[in-house]
Amino acid sequence: MDVKNAFLHGDLTEEVYMHPPPGYHSPHKVCKLRRALYRLKQAPRAWFxxxxxxxxxxxxxxxxxxSALFTRRTDSGIVLLLLYVDDMIITGDDSFRISELHYYLNQHFEMKDLVSLSCxxxxxxxxxxxxxxxxQAKYASDLLSRAGITDSKTVSTPLELNCKLTPLDGTPLDDPTLYRQLVGSLVYLIVTRLDISNAIHLVCQFMSAPRSTIFSVVLLIHRYIKGTLFHGLHxxxxxxxxxxxYSDADWAGDLTDRRSTTGYCFFLGNSLISWRSKKQTVVARSSTESEYRALADATSELLWLRWxxxxxxITHSSATMLHCDNRSVIQISHNDVFHERTKLKH
Known part of the structure; x- marks a missing residue:
């Protein structure tokens, strides 16, 4: 479902004044807002x-x-609502309460019901x-058009084997605008594409001063996407x-600052639900330290997922297994989650 003119529904808790709109000739006067307005800093918070x-x-x-997830439990089931600005997904196993929610929302907001979820x-x-x-096949196809890749050439991997990038590779680009646009657009593609997350993580590190060699890597990623256009999540x-x-770390993988890269992913059954590839904030002095830092980040994500x-x-009565280097190194149980939740509250 979609809320029309969502920000205009927000109530202001303080006095806000603005200049009269163009065409309204009234010198020495200002307008007092009664409701939130688009481009007003308070508008998103007021609407939410x-x-x-x-x-x-x-x-x-x-x-x-x-905070964008709303739940309602009844004797007959559960209803879930996920909100993103003015777009929302409603699901659950209580069809009567879902219909009731549709009617209730239409009574309070001007809504556009898109019926079944398709996009x-x-x-x-x-x-x-x-x-x-x-x-994200349509989104990926638009990216290929923006990158100017119209031929049929594809590659089997997003990065060459043992690819190491440095700020001194190649020559500086005369205009880095296209590079930044392409890489920035690729970031959103990671939402459904774990296979390119590490490659995009690498090229994102050169946004301030991109060079020709690194730009060729970006084009290589696009050619890989062209060959895997309909890949996604099942x-x-x-x-x-x-x-x-699963958790792992690339110890001192960056040739410039020698920082390690953390990588982890989580499955619910055989369905991939969360993953990350990110450079660590400090230099690890050993491979063991880099592994432990990766495990700490993965454990934090695991606790959040369980909550x-x-x-x-969905409750888990048994411990959750977190694997590293093909070995089970940590188990997070219900009691661990309870103690962590208690510490956060206090």
Whole structure:
């Protein structure tokens, strides 16, 4: 569903004045705003506060681990609402309460009901008996057109083997605008593409001063995307709900500052739900230290996922396995989550 003119629904809690709009000739006068207005700094917060208050009136609770997720539990099931600015996804196993929510929202806001979910924020969603499939084929196709890749040449990997990039490779680009546009657009493609996350992580480090050699790597990534245009995420309808994770680190992989790169991913059953590739903030003095730092980041993500899944009605009575270098090195249990939650509250 989509809310029309969402920011105009927000109520202001302080006095805000603005110059009269063009064409309104009234010297020495200003306009006092009664409601939030687009491009007003308070508008997003005012709209979210209005929407949260409206949902709270019918029993919805905002998740403490993702404030944009609202849940309502009843004896007959659960209803979930996920909000992104003015777009929302509504799902659950209580069809009567979902219909009731649709009617309630239409009474308070001017809504556009898009019925079944097929596209959300550039994500293409398809459903069949096997489950759901998420892809960004249309978005990726537009990126290829912007990059000027119109031939049929493709590559099998986003990076060459043992690719190491430095700020001195090649010559500086005369105009870095295209490089920044392409790399910036690639970042959003990571939402459904784990296979290119590390490659994009590398080229993002040269946004301030891109060079010709690194730009060729960006084009190589685009050629890989061209050959894997319809790759995405599959969420199986028959998958178990057992959470597991994998963590690793590339020790001193950056030739410039010798910092390591953390990488992790998490599966719910056989469905990939979370991943990351990011350079560590300090220089690790050993491979063991870099592995432990990666494990710390992965454990933090794991705790958040367990809390969020609990809000979705998915509880884990057994410990979650977090693997590193093909060995199970840590188990996060329900008690660990409880103690961490208690420490955060205090």
């Amino acid at each position: 506060a209005k929407f949260s208050f409206t949902l709270a009136q019918i029993g919805f609770l905002s998740s403490p681990y993702d 959300f924020l550039g994500l293409e969603v398809s459903q069949n008996s096997d489950g759901y499939y998420l892809s 969420f199986s309808a028959t998958s178990s709900l057992v959470l597991s994770g 969020l899944l609990t809000d979705l009605g």
